[in-house]
Amino acid sequence: xxxxxxxxERTFNLSTVVIMIVLMIVTLYPFWFxxxxxLNSGEDLARGPVFLWPRExxxxxxxxxxxxxxxxxxxxxxxxxxxxxxxxxxxxTAMFAYAFSRSYLKGxxxxxxxxxxxxxxxxxxxxxxxxxxxxxxxxxYMVYILPALFGGFWNVIIFNANYKAIPDSLFESAxxxxxxxxxxxxxxxxxxxxxxxAALSVFTAVNIWNDYGTTLYFTQSPDLQTLQYVILxxxxxxxxxENMVSTVEGSNLAVQQLLSGASGQGLVTAQTIELAxxxxxxxxxxxxxxxxxxxxVKGVLLGSVKG
Amino acid sequence: xxxxxxxxxxxxxxxxxxQKGYKLGFDFRTQLELKVMLLPAVxxxxxxxxxxxxxxxxxxxxxxxxxxxxxxxxxxxxxxxHFIRVFQNFQFWPMVRNTLGINLLGALISIPAxxxxxxxxxxxxxxxxxxxxxxxxYLPHFLSWVIFGGLFITLLNTNGIVNVLLMELHLIDxxxxxxxxxxxxxxxxxxTGLLKDIGWGAILYLAxxxxxxxxxxxxxxxxxxxxxxxxxxxxxxxxxxxxxVLIIFAVSGMLNNNFTQIYVLQNTLNLPASQVIDxxxxxxxxxxxxxxxxxxxxxxxxxxxxxxxxxxxxLSKKMxxxxxx
Numbered sequence: 337x338x339x340x341x342x343x344x345e346r347t348f349n350l351s352t353v354v355i356m357i358v359l360m361i362v363t364l365y366p367f368w369f370x371x372x373x374x375l376n377s378g379e380d381l382a383r384g385p386v387f388l389w390p391r392e393x394x395x396x397x398x399x400x401x402x403x404x405x406x407x408x409x410x411x412x413x414x415x416x417x418x419x420x421x422x423x424x425x426x427x428x429t430a431m432f433a434y435a436f437s438r439s440y441l442k443g444x445x446x447x448x449x450x451x452x453x454x455x456x457x458x459x460x461x462x463x464x465x466x467x468x469x470x471x472x473x474x475x476x477y478m479v480y481i482l483p484a485l486f487g488g489f490w491n492v493i494i495f496n497a498n499y500k501a502i503p504d505s506l507f508e509s510a511x512x513x514x515x516x517x518x519x520x521x522x523x524x525x526x527x528x529x530x531x532x533x534a535a536l537s538v539f540t541a542v543n544i545w546n547d548y549g550t551t552l553y554f555t556q557s558p559d560l561q562t563l564q565y566v567i568l569x570x571x572x573x574x575x576x577x578e579n580m581v582s583t584v585e586g587s588n589l590a591v592q593q594l595l596s597g598a599s600g601q602g603l604v605t606a607q608t609i610e611l612a613x614x615x616x617x618x619x620x621x622x623x624x625x626x627x628x629x630x631x632x633v634k635g636v637l638l639g640s641v642k643g
Numbered sequence: 644x645x646x647x648x649x650x651x652x653x654x655x656x657x658x659x660x661x662q663k664g665y666k667l668g669f670d671f672r673t674q675l676e677l678k679v680m681l682l683p684a685v686x687x688x689x690x691x692x693x694x695x696x697x698x699x700x701x702x703x704x705x706x707x708x709x710x711x712x713x714x715x716x717x718x719x720x721x722x723x724x725h726f727i728r729v730f731q732n733f734q735f736w737p738m739v740r741n742t743l744g745i746n747l748l749g750a751l752i753s754i755p756a757x758x759x760x761x762x763x764x765x766x767x768x769x770x771x772x773x774x775x776x777x778x779x780x781y782l783p784h785f786l787s788w789v790i791f792g793g794l795f796i797t798l799l800n801t802n803g804i805v806n807v808l809l810m811e812l813h814l815i816d817x818x819x820x821x822x823x824x825x826x827x828x829x830x831x832x833x834x835t836g837l838l839k840d841i842g843w844g845a846i847l848y849l850a851x852x853x854x855x856x857x858x859x860x861x862x863x864x865x866x867x868x869x870x871x872x873x874x875x876x877x878x879x880x881x882x883x884x885x886x887x888v889l890i891i892f893a894v895s896g897m898l899n900n901n902f903t904q905i906y907v908l909q910n911t912l913n914l915p916a917s918q919v920i921d922x923x924x925x926x927x928x929x930x931x932x933x934x935x936x937x938x939x940x941x942x943x944x945x946x947x948x949x950x951x952x953x954x955x956x957x958l959s960k961k962m963x964x965x966x967x968x
Contacts, residue, residue: 348870352763353772359760360779363838366794367782369804373797385804432684435677440668447681454692456949460941462928463698467691470712486687511668517676546787549903553929564789568907571793575822575910578800611797614790625785626778632846 367618374398374612378605396603397612406558407566407613414545414563417480422541426533429487433495434521451489461553468554479554480562484544491536498532499525535631538624545621563617570610577606702726702939708932725939734923741829742900742919749833750893757841758886761848762874780842788839792907795835796822822908825916832908832917836901847885855881887959895952898944920944 373381377392401407436447459467465474473479502525510520526533548564555561561569698715705721706714729735760780767773783791798805799821806818821827859877868876879886900919909917920940928937 345870348766352766355763356767356772356776359841360776363779363783363842366798370794370797385802385807387804428683428687431680435680438668438677440673441677442669442674447685450685450688450693454688456952457696458692458945459695459698460938460945461924462701462934462938462941463695464691465929466698466712466715466934467695471690483687483691486684486691511673517673517680521680542785546785546789548787548789552906553925564787567793568789571789571796571907572910575796607797610793614793618786618790621785621787622782625781628785629778629781633850 367615370611371615374608374615376608377603378608379602381608382605394603397608398616400604400609401612401616406561407563409559410561410563410566411617413477413480413560417477417484417562418541418544420481421484421544422537424481425485425487425540426537428485429491429536430495430526430529430533431521432486433492434499434525435517436492437496437499438517451492455489465553473554475555475557475560477560480550480560483550487536487540494536495529495532498529502528531631531634535628535634538628538631541624542621542628563613567610567613567617570606570613574606574610699938699942701935702942704935706935708934725936726943728936729940729943734918737915738918738920738923741916742898742921745829745832745900745905745919746893746897748829749836750890750897752833753837753841753844754886754889754893756837757844758848760841761845761852762878764845765849765852765878766870766874777842777845780845782842783839784843786839788901788903788907791839792835792904795831796908799831820912822910823912825913828908828913828916832905835908836904844889847889848882851882851885852878883963887963891952891955891959894955895948897951898948 369385369387372386372388372390374397375393375395376386376390377394378397380392435441436444436451441447468474468479468483473482506524506528507520510524515523546564548562548568551560551562551565700715701718702725703720703723704715704718705724706718710718764773764776767776797803800806801818801820801823805821806815809815810818819827821831855878859881860873863873863877898920900921902919902921902925905917905919905922906925909922924937924941924944927933928941
């Protein structure tokens with residue numbers, strides 16, 4: 337027991353560190369790989385993957401992606417819906433949760449009931465599809481906004497737990513002074529709930545930014561495609577071409593050449609476009625997630641542990 | 644505006660009554676304000692969560708898409724024909740097998756792996772290194788399945804980096820068709836699922852571990868309990884309620900595949916192993932317009948999921964005295 341640490345203890349510490357480093361490499365390497373591949377010349381990439389650094393560095397794929405009107409349109413749709421839904425749904429949900437958290441709310445049981453029913457029962461995909469059609473939301477920009485305006489009862493529960501941490505005396509004195517419920521909500525509750533508001537805003541934004549289901553289920557026109565959906569289609573079409581190439585490989589040289597021609601030549605190929613689009617679309621989330629982590633611990637976990 | 648003013652006066656009257664011991668907040672104006680605050684969300688819940696429940700009627704009727712919305716109510720009952728046909732469908736059992744297989748194996752691997760990861764992370768005393776590991780491992784949770792799945796599709800391609808490395812090391816003779824061969828699909832789905840959420844999943848365990856009474860560790864250390872004994876007898880019992888909640892969620896989600904993940908990784912070649920209930924409902928319902936039978940499958944899935952949730956909760960309550968509700 338020299339130095340207070342046994343041999344077993346040291347081995348344990350060392351192996352823990354090694355496991356963690358391996359896990360970090362496994363997590364980060366795919367991003368690094370796609371970054372350097374997207375910055376490599378496409379023709380060169382077709383000869384073999386790059387491992388640590390681009391062999392032939394070029395921004396051509398990035399420029400192609402950023403100049404593509406379809407992708408930029410999709411980015412605009414995605415960004416605008418993310419901002420609108422995040423702001424509106426956090427406001428509505430926080431407001432619902434505030435009214436819901438008041439012990440003097442009459443008919444509170446009714447709201448608890450509809451909240452839990454909405455959590456555990458759902459019509460499923462097809463009835464929702466029919467509803468969107470019936471409401472005229474099918475293939476309309478509003479399908480991205482309206483159904484997402486309420487953030488769900490889970491968020492209400494999280495807000496509720498956080499509101500409990502606000503001292504009752506604040507509410508009582510505000511009420512005695514004749515402040516309206518709206519005033520209490522906007523001037524007392526909102527300023528005191530910043531961590532949870534920030535945390536849930538980040539989560540809502542991440543979910544909306546990453547969502548492709550709405551596009552897949554409820555839209556068809558190319559004008560309404562979201563960024564994730566465009567990338568998904570890029571991935572799927574590239575794989576289809578590759579599968580065809582590998583099926584005809586060796587059997588028919590002419591067809592093979594034709595198909596590999598279809599995936600592009602020169603600095604920019606279908607693969608580098610796909611990778612560049614993936615990297616660019618993940619930049620906002622990579623920039624935002626360290627905040628999510630901080631706020632999550634402060635706003636959501638602390639609240640729920642206390643509550 | 645006149646009656647608006649009246650509420651104001653009413654509110655003030657109530658406020659003055661409070662000083663004489665009258666209970667605050669039950670006055671008309673306060674209740675009205677609260678109702679106005681609740682209204683937007685209530686409307687949204689009714690419209691987008693409850694209205695579709697009527698659509699479930701389709702599962703019991705001979706409904707055709709051409710009948711429109713009215714047809715949901717006016718079409719004939721068809722004596723559970725959709726449900727009977729579901730069981731006769733040759734695609735049904737493979738689909739259930741894939742759904743349960745991916746979820747069950749996934750839960751059996753990812754819950755212990757996340758727990759071990761959190762336990763190891765909890766043992767790291769170097770704060771900066773610990774937070775670096777956490778920050779790095781959270782990252783994939785915040786990326787969409789399109790991007791995360793797309794990355795792995797690229798890596799696992801026949802000419803992708805994984806195959807190139809394995810070939811260089813002479814571990815394989817020819818490229819492994821990770822995504823084209825059905826026999827690898829479950830592994831790919833479970834592996835990518837684990838990697839995406841291991842860091843995030845550990846947050847909950849770590850928060851629960853932080854809540855364990857530290858004096859227990861000191862007492863155990865004095866009594867000569869080593870690190871593993873402390874983990875086994877203090878940390879794990881301390882986080883048992885959290886663990887049970889996660890297990891309940893895993894059990895109740897047994898039939899709920901992560902559509903966003905599976906759909907990205909799915910292709911026509913791996914379909915025998917990648918067709919799960921959710922992708923089947925999408926395919927038959929929205930692409931082939933078999934609204935009624937797709938709804939029937941979705942409904943059946945939802946009912947079984949609720950039953951599983953109730954069973955898991957009851958079992959957990961019986962065994963560990965802690966449950967979800």
